[in-house]
Amino acid sequence: MAEGFARAMGIEAFSAGTHPKEVVHPLAIAVMAEKGVDISHHRPKPLDLEFAKTVDLIVTVCGEADAECAHLPLPVPKIHWDLPDPAKVEGDEETRLAAFRKVRDEIEKRVRELIAESERL
Numbered sequence: 001m002a003e004g005f006a007r008a009m010g011i012e013a014f015s016a017g018t019h020p021k022e023v024v025h026p027l028a029i030a031v032m033a034e035k036g037v038d039i040s041h042h043r044p045k046p047l048d049l050e051f052a053k054t055v056d057l058i059v060t061v062c063g064e065a066d067a068e069c070a071h072l073p074l075p076v077p078k079i080h081w082d083l084p085d086p087a088k089v090e091g092d093e094e095t096r097l098a099a100f101r102k103v104r105d106e107i108e109k110r111v112r113e114l115i116a117e118s119e120r121l
Helices: 002-006 026-033 063-069 093-120
Strands: 058-062 079-080
Touching: 002 093, 026 093, 058 063
Parallel strands: 058 079
Antiparallel strands: none
16 A cells, blocks of 8 residues: 555555565455555565665565564664554454555655655655
8 A cells, every 4th residue: 555655645655575475365455445546456576685785675564574674684674664464353244444544645645745755865
């Protein structure tokens, strides 16, 4: 979702994961579509040292990624957004959609703040 918002705001961004899935979660695609952002074609890349050498900043959004990144000698700055994983929420579809929307909205806010901060530098 962060990649989708960043790209929609004109920033080159890439989703990566320590254990990336082959496809984007369907509920993430659905809630991003509600905001007019199509992430259905996005595919996460593996977050490793080679990938890290190609970017200017790494933003981790879950504790597992933050912990695993601590073991990599990252050549770029890293910030961590401690957000819950909405894919782990159980319940009916509306409950799960609500979890994805909540995280989506927090990610959008943080991406906007990060872009605004970088423009001030």
